[in-house]
Amino acid sequence: MEPNTAYHALLKNLGLKVTPKRLALLSVLEEEHRYLSPEEVWKKLRRSFKSLGLPTVYRNMEELECHGVISKVLHSNRKLYYYFCPKTGHHHHFVCMECRIVEDLSVCAVREMEKEIKRQVNGTVTSHILQVNGLCGNCAEKL
Amino acid sequence: MEPNTAYHALLKNLGLKVTPKRLALLSVLEEEHRYLSPEEVWKKLRRSFKSLGLPTVYRNMEELECHGVISKVLHSNRKLYYYFCPKTGHHHHFVCMECRIVEDLSVCAVREMEKEIKRQVNGTVTSHILQVNGLCGNCAEKL
DNA sequence: TCATAAATAGAAATGATTTCTATTTATACC
DNA sequence: GGTATAAATAGAAATCATTTCTATTTATGA
Numbered sequence: 001m002e003p004n005t006a007y008h009a010l011l012k013n014l015g016l017k018v019t020p021k022r023l024a025l026l027s028v029l030e031e032e033h034r035y036l037s038p039e040e041v042w043k044k045l046r047r048s049f050k051s052l053g054l055p056t057v058y059r060n061m062e063e064l065e066c067h068g069v070i071s072k073v074l075h076s077n078r079k080l081y082y083y084f085c086p087k088t089g090h091h092h093h094f095v096c097m098e099c100r101i102v103e104d105l106s107v108c109a110v111r112e113m114e115k116e117i118k119r120q121v122n123g124t125v126t127s128h129i130l131q132v133n134g135l136c137g138n139c140a141e142k143l
Numbered sequence: 144m145e146p147n148t149a150y151h152a153l154l155k156n157l158g159l160k161v162t163p164k165r166l167a168l169l170s171v172l173e174e175e176h177r178y179l180s181p182e183e184v185w186k187k188l189r190r191s192f193k194s195l196g197l198p199t200v201y202r203n204m205e206e207l208e209c210h211g212v213i214s215k216v217l218h219s220n221r222k223l224y225y226y227f228c229p230k231t232g233h234h235h236h237f238v239c240m241e242c243r244i245v246e247d248l249s250v251c252a253v254r255e256m257e258k259e260i261k262r263q264v265n266g267t268v269t270s271h272i273l274q275v276n277g278l279c280g281n282c283a284e285k286l
Numbered sequence: 287t288c289a290t291a292a293a294t295a296g297a298a299a300t301g302a303t304t305t306c307t308a309t310t311t312a313t314a315c316c
Numbered sequence: 317g318g319t320a321t322a323a324a325t326a327g328a329a330a331t332c333a334t335t336t337c338t339a340t341t342t343a344t345g346a
Contacts, residue, residue: 194325202304
């Protein structure tokens with residue numbers, strides 16, 4: 001059977017048990033080329049599973065995120081959203097705040113990106129978030 | 144009197160009333176060269192104001208943020224943090240996840256930034272958030 | 287088939303943020 | 317300076333996404 005085999009291997013490789021719910025979750029995320037909240041995923045999955053806890057969805061999505069399988073989308077409403085991106089390698093995303101669609105970007109510098117995005121998605125850039133996280137010299141020493 | 148005059152003008156220009164609490168809030172944020180949560184600001188302000196509601200702090204910080212006076216800092220714990228940056232013009236920040244200090248960055252492309260940051264703050268970049276927000280062609284048309 | 291650790295359901299707790307209403311205050315105008 | 321008015325605030329209460337907890341179920345490897 002189709003992609004389930006791939007998901008199966010994926011979970012195995014991560015050392016996670018292959019449960020029907022995990023497979024379905026991956027399937028839902030991959031089919032949707034948009035970012036979704038845990039609750040939205042939960043609602044979709046409940047069609048197939050009469051008993052499915054929202055915490056299970058939260059737990060699994062977080063798990064997959066920290067293994068790099070799916071990526072978090074930041075949103076100004078501070079809710080969690082996740083996106084399954086099939087593209088590998090370092091790249092960034094253009095995300096539509098309206099329809100939630102996600103587009104892969106090939107360049108990384110924001111100035112250049114704006115032009116690229118206009119061409120690529122024929123869209124409008126309303127804002128961008130560029131924040132570099134790390135440890136300053138002092139803290140890096142202490143830890 | 145010192146900087147209060149500047150804050151006074153700042154608030155006036157934004158069409159906001161000049162209240163003692165707003166002035167104090169700005170003062171607290173400017174003195175602290177780190178990003179702070181509303182609750183932290185509240186605790187500091189309560190030293191000077193016996194009666195001060197946490198919602199007031201939230202409201203004012205949000206107000207100042209949307210007027211561009213202070214800037215939001217994204218954090219993986221999804222809490223709100225704000226930083227008063229005296230530097231004008233387009234630039235980004237390096238924020239230490241440990242001590243919360245903020246450094247202005249002069250370049251915008253992440254690859255170059257990593258080198259720059261190493262020089263500038265003698266620190267370690269653990270991750271960066273680069274997300275471009277906007278409206279895709281379809282949604283832009285509809286709205 | 288079985289033992290075991292991992293995964294899950296479902297209820298309950300958490301806690302940051304927001305909402306609400308009555309009261310207070312800054313401001314503009316006299 | 318005195319006053320009307322809209323903005324700002326306090327304090328309590330509500331919200332609600334997310335997390336925690338415990339007992340039960342399930343995938344897995346032997």
